[in-house]
Amino acid sequence: MFNNIxxxxxxxxxxxxxxxxxxxxxxxxxxxxxxxxxEFRSSTRGIVEDDTGTQRIDKPDELEKLL
Structure with a gap:
């Protein structure tokens, strides 16, 4: 869309x-x-992660809870 600007x-x-x-x-x-x-990027990232079945972990505490 903005390639020629x-x-x-x-x-x-x-x-x-x-x-x-x-x-x-x-x-x-x-x-x-x-x-x-x-906000748009975070929403689309969530949709893509739902489709692929992966989960992004932003905080180390969340990783410890999963282990």
């Missing part, structure tokens, strides 16, 4: 966002966008 395209997009939202709202929008992407 170069540096100049990103600069134009950022300038348009700066004009539309203003400098005060851009950090809030970026943080909200990052949180949304993080």
């Amino acid at each position: 170069g540096v100049s395209g990103l600069i134009i997009i950022l300038l348009i966002a700066l004009i539309v939202f203003g400098p005060a709202k851009l950090p809030l929008l970026g943080r909200a966008f990052g949180d949304t992407l993080r």
Whole structure:
């Protein structure tokens, strides 16, 4: 989707966002966008792990409980 966007395209997009939202709202929008992407990735990771039957263990305490 974004394969053909170069540096100049990103600069134009950022300038348009700066004009539309203003400098005060851009950090809030970026943080909200990052949180949304993080939640989406964790949700899709959970779906993929359910399909493969594997379980990801993030904490060492969870590993000790399984052993």
